[in-house]
Amino acid sequence: MARFLVTGGAGYVGSHVVLALQERGDEVVVLDDLRQGHRAAVPPGVELVVADLADRRRVDEVFAGWSFEGVLHFAALSLVGESMREPMRYLAENLSNTATLADAAVRSGCRRFVLSSTAALFGHPEKMPIDEAARIIPGSAYGESKFMAETALDWADRVHGLRSAALRYFNAAGADPKGRLGEDHTPETHLIPLAIDAALGRRDPLMVFGDDYPTPDGTCIRDYVHVTDLADAHLRVMDRLKDGPSVRYNVGNGLGHSVKQVIESVERIGGRRVPHSIGPRRPGDPAILVASNEKLRRETGWQPYHAGLDEIVRTAWAWREAHPRGYDDRAVPEGAARAA
Template sequence: MARFLVTGGAGYVGSHVVLALRERGDEVVVLDDLRQGHRAAVPVGVELVVANLADRRRVDEVFAGWRFDGVLHFAALSLVGESMREPMRYLAENLSNTANLAEAAVRAGCRRFVLSSTAALFGNPERMPIDETAGITPGSAYGESKFMAETALDWADRVHGLRSAALRYFNAAGADPQGRLGEDHQPETHLIPLAIDAALGLRDPLTVFGTDYPTPDGTCIRDYVHVTDLADAHLRVMDALETGPSVRYNVGNGLGHSVKQVIEAVERISGRPVPHSIGPRRAGDPAVLVASNEKLRRDTGWSPRYAGLDEIVRTAWAWRSAHPRGYDDRAAPALQDAPPPARAA
């Protein structure tokens, strides 16, 4: 049995990774400041340490309290629009927190590190699907901050031997197929949960930004990858780092779906209309963003199990319709933020 530290493990993707680790028998410690995460998203039996990665002393205490076989890092500021209003905050916090975590891992002798990165590194790429050779041209401070974090990890490997994998994923979507976890952001910015909430009457009608793109139906096309498949990818690359070198992967279904197709899928699965209006294009929105996942498939044997848009939407609808107020609908477990044990086990 291995033991892993998952930062941001009370958040959307992080909690699904924690669940996947627990299901295969690994021990997990979650470090999360709960600004965006939810106590109720942390599975029973998983230790939750409420702390911020800027607190270097606290991070060191966590590594002193447990001996970890690897770190999976999801804790970051992640709103593209907000990053363009507060670029210095995003650049400073996402880089420094990653560096703090990597330094603590090196000091503790932990030699594997998986970074939750982003397709926002690629800006407006010239060819589709986007593979790992595409030029890095971030179109936002958020994307730039993730590239800076990747660069810091490259140096941690070169100087200290900290092997890392960065997963540059596109649009994480869906929910745990058994209904145990789901997507609950404040504010919500992702299309599928926005469309579902509009169908449920939980928010104002959806706005479709532009219908005159050079796509079959005139709306933007994006690559949606099921969050459970994404969790599987994280576990596979973590395992590969035990003997393999540092690596960077693009993660997606390799298939694109338009905004209109997403709305139609939500209506088809829910049996309800999705109220929406047509708005102008948003500045900087590319017409098509689709990932190549060939390198990940070739190196790790990964393939998406929930590749169909209807499969993705069905799991998202099942969770959200059962929990219209998100995790507030669920009784949060009584967790005590106890200090780490005094000795590494």
């Protein structure tokens, strides 16, 4: 058994990783200020520290209170559109919070660090699928901020020997197959939950941004990776850092699906039409983004177990249908600590 600190562990991807760590017998402390996350997404038995990462004193207290084998860092500003309106806030906050955390980890003697990075590093890639050698030309301030966070971690290794992995996720999707966790963002910007909610009549018709891209059906193609598979990647990579060097991986299914294919899948699984309309292209959206997951497979033995689009959509549909208002945080009173 080991103990890990998970920042942003009350959020979508982080909570699925917390659950996976807990299920294999590790102890977890979550640090999250709940600006996006949910108390109810933190499983019983896990300590939740409600704090902003920008609060160095609180971060230091956490490292003084527990010793950690490793840190998994999910907490970040992560809306591409917002980052183009407030670029300085994104660059400053995502870099400085990563640096604060890495610094605290180093000072406490913690030697392993996994960062949530993003496919947004690659802007408009020249070659598909995108492997780790692809040129990094972020198409947004959000992507740039994650690249700066990766660079900070390179320095933490070079100077202090902190071993890190940056996982460049493509599109995280789906929900815990046992229905314990799901995706609940406000605002929601991800296609699958938006399409499901449109089908369930819980929101306005879905807007498809452009159907004149150079793809077979004209809509953008993305790589949807199941959040449980993504969680598994984190555990494997964290384990590998014990003896291995710092590393960067692209994490996706290796398969692309168009917006229209996603809509069709939601209609198939839900048995309802997804009301939608076609709008103009969104500035900066590349036509196709698909990951090469070869390196991750080769070096960690990872493989996607929930690779089919219908399976991904089925788990997302089940959770959203069962949680019409998302997580019910009132069911977990503040201070009724999730501690064991």
